[in-house]
Every structure is written in structure tokens, then in C-alpha cells.
Amino acid sequence: MITELGHFALVLAFGVALVQMVVPMWGAWRGRAGWMAVAEPAAAAQFILIALSFGALMWAFVTSDFSLQLVVANSHSAKPMLYKISGTWGNHEGSMLLWVLIVALFGAMAAWFGGNLPPHLRARVLSVQAAIGVAFLAFILFTSNPFLRMGTPPFDGQDLNPLLQDPGLAFHPPFLYLGYVGLSMAFSFAVAALIEGRVDAAWGRWVRPWTLAAWVFLTIGIALGSWWAYYELGWGGFWFWDPVENASFMPWLLAAALLHSAIVVEKRESLKSWTILLAILAFGFSLIGTFIVRSGLLTSVHAFANDPERGVFILAILGFFTGGALVLYSLRASALEAKGVFGLLSRETALVVNNLLLAVACFVVFVGTMWPLVAEMFLDRKLSVGPPFFNAAFTPFMVALGLILPIGSAMPWKRAKIMRAIYPLRYVFALALALGGLAFAMQSGRGLLGPVGMFLGAWLIMGTVVDVMQRLGRGPGKLARLRRLPRADWGKATAHGGLGITMAGIAGLMAWAVDDIRVARIDEPFEVGSYTLTLHDVSEERGPNYLTTIATLSLAQDGKAIATLQPEKRFYPVAQMPTTEAAIDYNLARDVYVVIGDAQDGGGWAVRTYIKPMTNWIWIGCALMALGGALSLSDRRFRVAAGARKQPAGVPAE
Incomplete structure (x- = not known):
């Protein structure tokens, strides 16, 4: 009975999502407030219905209801309770239901906490988010229904894949999906802004918390997956440049670029077109990751399914949303005129360089991931692209990023004097260089990877400390100013320091392992x-x-x-x-x-x-990066929505 109710709730959610997709968008187009107001209760109803459906599926796993095909294929009565619960999403159909549940959750959160958004923008954002839900609900109902029944239920099930019966991997998919799907909100904001034809500082402030939350969840999800691979697979490595590993890493790189680009939109009203493009591509790469995992196109130990029919459906979703958004972008990008101007030497320029390095690094990973497929299709050759290529092609961009990050953080907005930014870092640079030299002197017969990693790690960590001290200014009262330092500044310092620790850990592990x-x-x-x-x-x-x-x-x-x-x-x-x-x-x-x-x-x-x-420096650094993002997300400037457009003339914005 409960499973039938779950199936019915899923079908009903599909109908509600259709209404949420069409009615608010039409209302925003025609200027009808009542029609636009449909978006909020529809978003809440869609989330509640999908949550009921997911809860019914989880109940079937917990109670070992072998009348469901999915439970038979992925559970067993003797399996520990934790893995019965995680078995709900440890398969293709259940994981897709979790995916669409998170889509609905983010849409509901935008409805509940987006009261300061202009009504037209809020209606369009929720409508685009509902369209994503409609696509994946259709995918589930028509190709991947988790509630299919068995004609004759067996006595017991076939058990969950043993590799997935692990605490690390039990929590890895939910965090990863929160990151993947969190980027759908940035995508919805981007498409809504293109339809409206307006991107300003308020839009940049609205989109940043969603991007930051997605980046934090992706960081946690990737770190959990890396830790699981390290201790569970028995090969002693933390990253193999596997296609599915890359599928989660590419959106992470673009989300990091989007996060920094949105800062420029908010602070200087520049890089508008580029930020919109990054929002589209970040979610597009999330969809590419979904396609890779579920189409069987590329083999991986992490793959959920090997079904070309499902892969074609996901490819159609990818083409519709990413292709449609890029077409809309090409038509509207010229209207997104940048207002702010900045000099060649400025924080804006440093953030542009940051974006270029992250975007090109993502492109390198994408080429390396897809090249075997391209070679087989068009050159009739079977090739393997492994860690040597990725390490050689990807590492220089991360080294460059690590070098410029402390300097860019020290630069002021609009115009900067390079020597004024570098001067406070002179002792830090010398000390980091000395630590790198010490590492080189202590090793024998090895390359530069370890010493360079030690230098970059020390440079980033100590550069972050100097940046915080510079913000406190001179004179008495530093301790009081330290306590008043915004959480966003603490978050930035923690995340950048975490990156330095991770870089040092990766270099040390790769250079000096026995x-x-x-x-x-x-x-x-x-x-x-x-x-x-x-x-x-x-x-x-x-x-x-x-x-x-x-x-x-x-x-x-x-x-x-x-x-x-x-x-x-x-x-x-x-x-x-x-x-x-x-x-x-x-x-x-x-x-x-x-x-x-x-x-x-x-x-x-x-x-x-x-x-x-x-x-362990690798995962400590990842934890600090995620903590830094969470600290920034808790900043009051993010909790107080950007209501600048609503302020009367002469009244300063929050």
C-alpha cells in the first residue's frame, strides 16, 4: 500500500511541476501577479510529494519489501540497516529519485526564503527550476520507475553492490547530488535573468549563496568519494582521474570560477555575460556527469547503469537545457552591458585570471575524459588517457592559481599598485621559498613535485594569514577588529588556507610515497x-x-x-x-x-x-575548504537578501 502511495505521489508531483513550469512563467510574461504567485505553493507541494515518494521507497528498502523489483535487485534481508537505507539511492532508479527530490528541495527553498526577490524574477526562477524537475520526473516515470512490481516476489534479494556497502559511500552520493543539483539554482537564476534581460549587483548577491552552497556540498561529496576510494579499493591512491571522478570535478572547478565571478558582478557590476555563461556551463557539466555515469558511454567502477536508451534520454535533457540556455545567451548577451570599469592591475583582473585558469583547467579535464571516445568514434582507435596526461596537463594551471591567489587577495578593487600588494607578502614568500628549498635538500634522487607543493602550500597558508592581518589595519584595537571581522572574510581565509593544505598534501603524497x-x-x-x-x-x-x-x-x-x-x-x-x-x-x-x-x-x-x-592533509584541507564556504554562507550579508531595488531613494542598502 505504501509503495502504491509513493508511486501515486510521484505522478502527482509530475503534474504539479508542469503547472509550476507553465503558469508562473506565463504570469511573468503577462504581468499577472496571481499567476506568478502560483509558483510558491506549487514548489512547496512538489517537494512534499516527491519527499513522500522517496520516503515510501526508503520504507520498502528498510522493511525488505521484495515485491519491488528495485529492492530485489539491490537489497537483502541480512544486510545491515545502514546499507538498507543507503540502498535506496545506491542504484540508478533510487539515485535519480534522490536527484529530483533535491531539485524540488532547492526550488522550495527559493520559494520559502526568496521573499526579497522581485516577483517577476522569482516567478521565472521557480518556473525554470520546475522545468528541470519536469524533465527528470519524466525520465524517472517513463524509463527508470523505481516502483515497478515483481510478478512473483522472491524469498530474498540479490544484495547491494558490496563496494557500496561502506559508510563513506553511503553519504557520498547525497552530498554530491546536493552539489550537482545546487548548481541548477544558479542555472535557473541565469536563465531567468536572460529572459528578463537584466543582471545587476543584486542579482550577483542573490546567486552567490546558491553557488556557494553547491560548491560546499560538491567539496564534501568529492572528498568523501576520494577517501572511500583510498581506503576501500585497496590500491592506495586518492584519485585516479576516472571518468566519473572527473565528472564531479569539472562542475566543482566551474562552480569555483562562478563563485569568484559573481563577486565581481556584485561588487563592480562587471563580467555579467561571463558570469551568466559560467552558470549555464556549471550546470551543463553536472548534466554531462549524469550522462557519463548512466549511459554506459564510458566505463567506470562508479557507474550506476549501462543503458543506451536511458543515456539518449539524458542526452536530450542535456541538449535541451544547456543548448537552449546557450541560444538564449547568444541572443541576450549583448544586452548585459558592464557598468564598472577597472584597471589592468586590480582585484577584478586577478579574479578574471582566476576564472580563466579554472575554466581552462576544466577544459583540459574534459578533453582528457572524452578523448578516448572521440578517438574511437572518428579515428577508429582505442586510446587510454590516464593519470600521466592529467598530471602533466592539469598541474601547471593549479600551480599558477596558487601563485597568484595571495597577491590577488591583497589587491584593492578598481585600481591597484602591484608593489603595494606584494610588499606585505615579501617575508611570506621568502619563508615559503625556504621551506620548499628545505624539502628539496632533504629528499634525494627525486623531482621537484614535493618541494614545489611545500612552497605553494606554505605560500597560500601564510599569505592568507597576512591578508587577514592586513584587514585589521594598524594601531590599537586589533583584537576587537578581529572579532568584528565578517564571517565571509573568515570563510575566504579558511577556504584558501584549506586549498594550500590540500596542495601540500597531494604533492607530498605523490612525491614521497613508498x-x-x-x-x-x-x-x-x-x-x-x-x-x-x-x-x-x-x-x-x-x-x-x-x-x-x-x-x-x-x-x-x-x-x-x-x-x-x-x-x-x-x-x-x-x-x-x-x-x-x-x-x-x-x-x-x-x-x-x-x-x-x-x-x-x-x-x-x-x-x-x-x-x-x-x-590526511588532503582531506583536512578539503574539510577546511568546505568549512570556509559554510562560514561565508552564514555571513549576515548572505542571510539578508539583496533588497537594494526595493530601497527608497536616499536610503542606504543593507
């Missing part, structure tokens, strides 16, 4: 770097829904015991699939990462050991 593979025998110690490991025991055990082989190893350094590590090899009988569970001794300076392999014919077990320097 890899060892050998046959280990019981109670025979072996050396890896400065550590001694000893395999003591290998036993067979049973988990809730899997069988496992557990090895027990001791880790010591200089004769002192550090930890006991227990790597596992699990086998899930229902899914007939093995997984690797690495054992990791975490440390701020390094990780010792151990994977157990198969038993060897001559005795002993295959054991792979990695020494991973500074690995």
Missing part, C-alpha cells in the same frame, strides 16, 4: 622504509552478510610497537563478489597502508604495503 609488495610468511619480520612489519596470523571469519579472510600484522619502528593492523579480503556470497578492506595506521605525518592478497603456493601470503606521507 610502495612494497612481497610474500610475507608467518612470524617473519620484513622492512618497508623505516618500519618493521610482522605477519602473525591469517584467519577465516564470517560477517553479517559476507565471509572474510583477516590477517593480523604488527607495525613497529626502531623496535617500538606502534599498532596492530588487520587487513581483510571479503567475499559476499549473494553478490558473488570480493572486496578488499585495507588496514591503515593513520597519522598526521603519514599513513601505513597494508593490503592482504592471496595465499601463495610455496607458503606465505601476498602483502602490499604503502607508506603514504601527508595523506
